[in-house]
Amino acid sequence: MEQYKEIAPRLVGLREGIGWTVAEMADLLGLPEDKVAGYESGTVEIPVGYMLDVSRLCRVDLTTLISGREPHLKSYSVVRKDEGYAVDRRKDYDYKSLGYKFAGREMEPFLITVPPKPEEEMVETAHRGQEFMYVLEGRLEVRLGGESIVVEPGDSLYFSSETPHALRGMDGKEVKFLDVIL
Known part of the structure; x- marks a missing residue:
């Protein structure tokens, strides 16, 4: 389900x-x-x-x-490799929450994996706040307000999340990146 x-x-x-x-x-x-x-x-x-x-x-x-469960840690939270809470909110991206144990968060950190796909299959989204992305593996195309930006390992991108944005892996490979939503 x-x-x-x-x-x-x-x-x-x-x-x-x-x-x-x-x-x-x-x-x-x-x-x-x-x-x-x-x-x-x-x-x-x-x-x-x-x-x-x-x-x-x-x-x-x-x-x-x-x-449906309350986070309970207030002074610090460690999430070990491969232990992020899976947030299966989109069929085309794999989201892992990296801050889910910490109560009272002021940001939402995620490890996101995006598969490659044709440009015409990119789906835009927009929401309140700001977003920071840091690419770990692969090349990521970000369509941001109609402009195409390519970010590679070590590159980062900070933007208003209210700007319509869509993502895809490039070169036939998936992309892994850290995403922080404020």
Whole structure:
């Protein structure tokens, strides 16, 4: 089962627990009502940016929203190699949360793997906040506001997440990079 089908009821429960209607939630997030209803239906993928916006608006931890479990560490958190919490929020990317154990995070660090794909299959997304990417392996094409930028191992990119962006691995190879969303 796709993880968004498990997250959707938590979105509904959180919204209803606060006492907001779908229309009120949509208004507070600056989104169309049908988009919020779609995410809550469990029938469409839920962007991590949307989950981050909801978690901030409702003052709940993103880990709680995604996993249904509360993070508990407050002074530091170690996540060992290959132990990141899998955030299966998109079919085309592999997200591993690297900060999921730390309560009260002010940023969301991820290890992301993006496969190669044709340019026409790139899907743009946008969300509130800022984003920092640091490429570890492979060459990554980032389409950012209509401009194509190629970043390689050791390169970094910092941008407003409100700018529509899409990603793909180049040269027929997947790309691994650190992604921090603020």
